[in-house]
Amino acid sequence: MALPKEELVEFIYKLVEAAQGKKQLKAKDLEKMVLKEHPDQPKNDVKYAIKDLIDSGRCVYTYFGGSFVEIPHVEGAAKH
Amino acid sequence: MSERITDIGPPHYSKFLPPVIKENYGKWKYHTIPEPGVLIHVSETGDELISVRVASPRLITTLFARDLCDIADKYCDGYLRFTSRHNVEFLVSDKSKLEGLKAELVQRGLPKGGTGHSVTNIVHTQGWVHCHTPAIDASGIVKAVMDDLFEYFGSHELPAQVRISLACCLNMCGAVHCSDIAICGVHRTPPTIRHEVLRHLCEIPTTIASCPTGAIRPHPDKTLKSVIVNEERCMYCGNCYTMCPALPCFDSEKGGVALLVGGKVSNAKSPPMFSRLAVPYIPNDPPRWPDTVVTIRRILIKYAENALKWERVGEWVERIGWERFFEVCEIPFTFQHIDDYKFQAYDTYRTSMHFKF
Amino acid sequence: MHKTPLLDQLESGPFPSFVKDLKRLAPTKPAVNDLLGQLERSYKEKITHWKHGGIVGVLGYGSGIIGRYSDLPDEFPGLEHFHTMRINHPSAWFYTTQALRELFDIWDEHGSGLLNMHGATGDIIFLGTRTEELEPAFQKLTAKGWDIGGSGSAMRSPSCCCGPARCEWSCYDTLEACYQLTQEFQFDLHRPSYPYKYKLKFSGCPNDCVAAVARADMSMIGVWKDDIRIDQSAVEAYMGGELKPKGGGANVDKLDVQADVVDLCPTQCMWLEGKTLKINNRECNHCMHCINMMPQALRPGTDVGCTVLLGSHAPILEGAQMSWVIVPFMRMEEPFDELKELTSNITEWWAEHGKNRERVGELIMRLGMRAFLEAVGLPPVPQTVKTPRANPFFFWHKSDFEAEDAGRKYHTTK
Numbered sequence: 001m002a003l004p005k006e007e008l009v010e011f012i013y014k015l016v017e018a019a020q021g022k023k024q025l026k027a028k029d030l031e032k033m034v035l036k037e038h039p040d041q042p043k044n045d046v047k048y049a050i051k052d053l054i055d056s057g058r059c060v061y062t063y064f065g066g067s068f069v070e071i072p073h074v075e076g077a078a079k080h
Numbered sequence: 081m082s083e084r085i086t087d088i089g090p091p092h093y094s095k096f097l098p099p100v101i102k103e104n105y106g107k108w109k110y111h112t113i114p115e116p117g118v119l120i121h122v123s124e125t126g127d128e129l130i131s132v133r134v135a136s137p138r139l140i141t142t143l144f145a146r147d148l149c150d151i152a153d154k155y156c157d158g159y160l161r162f163t164s165r166h167n168v169e170f171l172v173s174d175k176s177k178l179e180g181l182k183a184e185l186v187q188r189g190l191p192k193g194g195t196g197h198s199v200t201n202i203v204h205t206q207g208w209v210h211c212h213t214p215a216i217d218a219s220g221i222v223k224a225v226m227d228d229l230f231e232y233f234g235s236h237e238l239p240a241q242v243r244i245s246l247a248c249c250l251n252m253c254g255a256v257h258c259s260d261i262a263i264c265g266v267h268r269t270p271p272t273i274r275h276e277v278l279r280h281l282c283e284i285p286t287t288i289a290s291c292p293t294g295a296i297r298p299h300p301d302k303t304l305k306s307v308i309v310n311e312e313r314c315m316y317c318g319n320c321y322t323m324c325p326a327l328p329c330f331d332s333e334k335g336g337v338a339l340l341v342g343g344k345v346s347n348a349k350s351p352p353m354f355s356r357l358a359v360p361y362i363p364n365d366p367p368r369w370p371d372t373v374v375t376i377r378r379i380l381i382k383y384a385e386n387a388l389k390w391e392r393v394g395e396w397v398e399r400i401g402w403e404r405f406f407e408v409c410e411i412p413f414t415f416q417h418i419d420d421y422k423f424q425a426y427d428t429y430r431t432s433m434h435f436k437f
Numbered sequence: 438m439h440k441t442p443l444l445d446q447l448e449s450g451p452f453p454s455f456v457k458d459l460k461r462l463a464p465t466k467p468a469v470n471d472l473l474g475q476l477e478r479s480y481k482e483k484i485t486h487w488k489h490g491g492i493v494g495v496l497g498y499g500s501g502i503i504g505r506y507s508d509l510p511d512e513f514p515g516l517e518h519f520h521t522m523r524i525n526h527p528s529a530w531f532y533t534t535q536a537l538r539e540l541f542d543i544w545d546e547h548g549s550g551l552l553n554m555h556g557a558t559g560d561i562i563f564l565g566t567r568t569e570e571l572e573p574a575f576q577k578l579t580a581k582g583w584d585i586g587g588s589g590s591a592m593r594s595p596s597c598c599c600g601p602a603r604c605e606w607s608c609y610d611t612l613e614a615c616y617q618l619t620q621e622f623q624f625d626l627h628r629p630s631y632p633y634k635y636k637l638k639f640s641g642c643p644n645d646c647v648a649a650v651a652r653a654d655m656s657m658i659g660v661w662k663d664d665i666r667i668d669q670s671a672v673e674a675y676m677g678g679e680l681k682p683k684g685g686g687a688n689v690d691k692l693d694v695q696a697d698v699v700d701l702c703p704t705q706c707m708w709l710e711g712k713t714l715k716i717n718n719r720e721c722n723h724c725m726h727c728i729n730m731m732p733q734a735l736r737p738g739t740d741v742g743c744t745v746l747l748g749s750h751a752p753i754l755e756g757a758q759m760s761w762v763i764v765p766f767m768r769m770e771e772p773f774d775e776l777k778e779l780t781s782n783i784t785e786w787w788a789e790h791g792k793n794r795e796r797v798g799e800l801i802m803r804l805g806m807r808a809f810l811e812a813v814g815l816p817p818v819p820q821t822v823k824t825p826r827a828n829p830f831f832f833w834h835k836s837d838f839e840a841e842d843a844g845r846k847y848h849t850t851k
Contacts, residue, residue, distance in 0.1 A: 021283065022283070022285070023283075023285055023286070024286050026590065026629075026630070026793060027628070027630035028630055028632070028789075047624075047630070050628070051497075054497055054499070055497045057496065060492060060494065060499075061498070061499025061500075061589070061628070061629060062491045062492050062499075063491045063492075063499070063503075063504075063588070063589040063590075063629075064290070064322060064323045064489075064491045065290050065322050065323050065793075065794060066589070066590050066632075066633065066793040066794055067499050067500075067591065072492070073492070075490050075491070075492045075493065075504065075506075076281050076282075076325060077490045077491075077504065077506045078490060078506055078518070084496070084497070084576065085576075085580065086497055086627070087623040087627060088583075088584045088623075089525060089584050089616075089619050089620045089623055090525040090526060090527045090528070090584060090594075090616070090619060091527050091582045092527070092616060093527045093528035093529060093531055093602070093612050093616060095533070096527055096531040096532050096533050096536060097531055101531075101602050101603060105601055105602060106601035106607075106610070108601070108604060108605040110605055110684070110732045110733040110736075111604075111684050111732055112681075112684040112685050112732075112733075113683070113684045113685040113686040114685055115685075121603055121604075121605070131603070135452060135453055136453065136554065137452070137453045137454070137455040138553050138554065139455045139458075139459075139551065139553060139564075140455070140458055140553070140554060141458050141459060141461065141462040141469070141550050141551055141552075142462070142541040142545050142550040142551075142552065143462055143550070144458045144461075145541055145554065146541060148537075149534035149537055149538055150534075152534050153534050158533050158534040159531070159533060159534075160531075160532055160534070161529065161530050161531045161532065161599070162530040162554050162555060163530070164530075164598065164646055164647045164648070166553075166554065166555065168554075191451065191452065195686055196683055196684075196685070196687055197683075197686060197687045203557070205557065206564075207485075208476055208479035208480070208485050208487075209472070209476060210487060210505060210519070210521065210564055211485060211487060212485060212487040212488055212489040213485070213489075214485050217476075217479065217480070219455045220444075220447055220480070223447050223452055223454060223455065223456075224447070224450075226452035227449075227451060227452045230450075230451045230452055233452075235688075236686055236687055236688045240687075247751075250752060250753070251751065251753050252753070252757075253557050253751075254557045255557065255651055255652040255750070256751075257651060257751055257752060257757040258648065258759070289793065292753060292754040293754075317753060322491075325488060325489075330484055330485065331484065332482050332483045332484050333483070335484070343651075345648040345650050345651050346644045346645055346725070347643035347723070347724045347725055348643075348644065348724055348725045348726045348729055349701055349703055349724055349726045350703070350724075352645070352650050352651065352759055354757060364483045366479075366480040366481075366483065367443040367444060367447050367480055368446060368447070389687075389689065389697065390697065390701065390726075390730075421756060431746075431759035431760065431761050431823075433722070433723055433724065433744060434703065434722040434724060435722060435765065435819075435820040437662050437719075437765070437766065
């Protein structure tokens with residue numbers, strides 16, 4: 001069953017949270033993980049759910065040789 | 081979020097076109113290059129646009145850029161453009177202002193040129209000015225090479241145009257692999273592994289995944305929470321360092337310059353060509369990299385003396401053969417020149433515009 | 438001011454000196470003074486002093502900001518943060534001084550005042566600012582009608598040659614095509630969701646002034662299908678030496694039309710009859726040599742469009758590739774729907790199958806041209822290859838046999 005928007009956003013957030021520090025996930029990885037659980041979920045929903053998470057600041061894009069979706073964290077290269 | 085403006089893209093170019101271009105858009109008939117650095121485009125309507133091409137170091141300050149604006153205000157009604165090779169072009173609609181512009185450029189030390197059969201501006205990357213994986217500086221080498229070849233920037237003396245490009249490491253942000261002469265920074269040291277830092281700073285799976293040749297493996301001693309590097313597979317690209325700052329792979333002694341020659345992108349006569357390795361290594365020698373400068377000059381002079389009219393560097397080398405090229409340019413041939421990196425059936429695909437309808 | 442004895446040696450010489458320029462700005466911009474100091478250190482030690490940052494950005498975007506930190510922040514505090522902002526450039530890099538000054542005002546206020554006109558992909562590159570300046574700078578830029586460009590695993594800012602704005606050879610409107618495709622892919626330009634970068638470059642003719650064939654995953658190169666336009670009186674003027682070859686761009690006083698043009702034609706499709714130049718246009722491979730030589734006598738035809746080539750990238754990882762022909766001819770008229778659709782189809786297929794950091798050209802190598810062509814709905818055409826395969830290791834799919842059973846060849850069904 002496709003998830004309503006709010007639930008989809010939370011579902012994706014939990015995926016990112018669970019992977020944090022273990023595996024960096026790309027937007028496409030998240031889409032594939034959603035579709036595995038909810039095969040009828042339109043891809044566009046996933047796209048806008050990720051946008052929602054990024055716009056709200058709960059997730060950020062990072063770039064380490066590829067662009068990933070992560071929970072905001074302190075930059076390793078910055079002076080602490 | 082409502083007050084934030086996003087996803088508007090760049091402004092429409094039509095806002096920046098001088099009236100003579102707006103009126104003659106798509107109607108240009110031919111162009112002439114009456115002197116190096118000056119292009120005149122003539123429209124079917126008889127209108128003319130004069131473009132004066134000037135060198136820029138690419139790395140500039142807003143002070144320099146505002147100077148360019150002052151010049152454009154004075155002679156070009158405020159219109160100018162930049163080329164794909166970082167030259168500035170002053171767009172003169174009023175012919176009577178050309179001589180004044182030329183005089184002011186001389187007075188300001190802004191060289192005009194880069195047209196026709198010249199060595200035009202060197203396309204380059206950031207180097208030590210702003211990059212985290214460079215083997216060489218960019219701006220300094222470019223300055224040293226262009227100072228040396230300056231006579232060829234403001235003249236049409238060469239058999240054809242010569243495009244020189246620089247990339248400060250083999251990642252080639254500048255994609256210099258189709259240039260008449262390509263200057264490429266090369267590292268020659270695999271990463272050193274700082275185990276005690278790595279476990280705190282880096283994710284092991286992403287560090288492993290960062291290596292394009294699969295040379296990084298988990299450390300057999302799991303308690304270390306670190307990695308090992310198969311040094312024989314490392315080609316020093318620095319991607320692991322991008323992912324994991326505990327893997328520095330650069331040292332002061334072994335980095336340097338490689339020169340590749342004979343590439344082109346134009347389809348004129350011959351298809352586009354890759355640049356091929358000419359000199360595998362010249363040590364870093366700041367601030368003016370004399371060996372690099374002298375070697376490039378030697379290649380350019382031999383080309384200028386020996387190429388036929390209209391022949392690009394790559395066409396000249398193909399005609400005389402690579403073995404002759406190495407002989408003429410006094411460059412030793414080494415194991416490094418023989419390709420042993422993977423490549424695919426790709427060479428059966430057409431990379432040229434040479435086909436028929 | 439930091440002492441820079443090595444860099445000082447780059448102040449002399451006839452080519453414009455970046456050191457001289459940076460030194461002008463250093464007294465009012467501590468970051469620039471520190472940059473000169475750190476660069477001097479790199480010149481002494483022959484090593485870089487920058488660290489890569491991967492997190493900073495502006496809210497909502499995953500593109501356009503590149504994090505940079507000095508590894509000597511105590512010595513050069515002005516470089517503690519020194520991030521890059523990529524500003525999406527207007528098509529063909531035309532500007533008014535008014536627009537440029539607005540940009541420089543923003544950058545002087547919120548950054549180091551250093552920039553590149555332009556970066557390798559085409560963007561205006563603002564070099565060096567602190568994390569807390571990114572958002573205010575972004576808001577001022579958008580208020581003036583500017584937006585930031587692509588970076589990371591995203592659509593990159595497309596770029597184009599000067600096209601019909603200032604060139605008689607352009608076979609389509611490169612500026613408008615570049616603008617429209619940039620607008621069409623704003624979401625993907627700012628929100629990285631591809632396996633790696635995807636670059637679009639638009640060249641108006643096969644001279645390829647923006648190096649599309651070498652530097653863009655998708656290269657649109659202008660081409661004509663009909664006859665080269667000839668002004669025979671101008672041909673005569675070249676023969677007589679009244680007109681100079683290449684518009685004067687070569688140190689050659691008089692063109693020898695037979696030796697310099699006709700004999701160098703790669704397809705030998707032209708000849709002289711007295712003072713008249715004849716071209717068998719059907720055999721022309723539009724290399725541009727004759728047109729380059731005699732710009733006042735010859736011009737591309739008027740039945741025009743572009744060739745779409747795919748796959749080029751620098752050597753990382755499988756070795757450098759140049760783009761190869763996938764669509765020999767595409768009509769290029771507003772609103773460029775065919776190209777937009779093809780681009781979407783290709784990026785969708787690549788996003789689905791590509792690994793992290795795998796360019797589209799490399800994915801096609803891995804999965805095969807047939808898989809690619811079928812997925813995006815393109816037929817096999819001979820213009821795609823220089824030569825057919827030399828080996829007998831080809832595959833037959835179920836669809837081929839089904840077509841055969843139905844009495845037709847598979848690819849004649851389209």
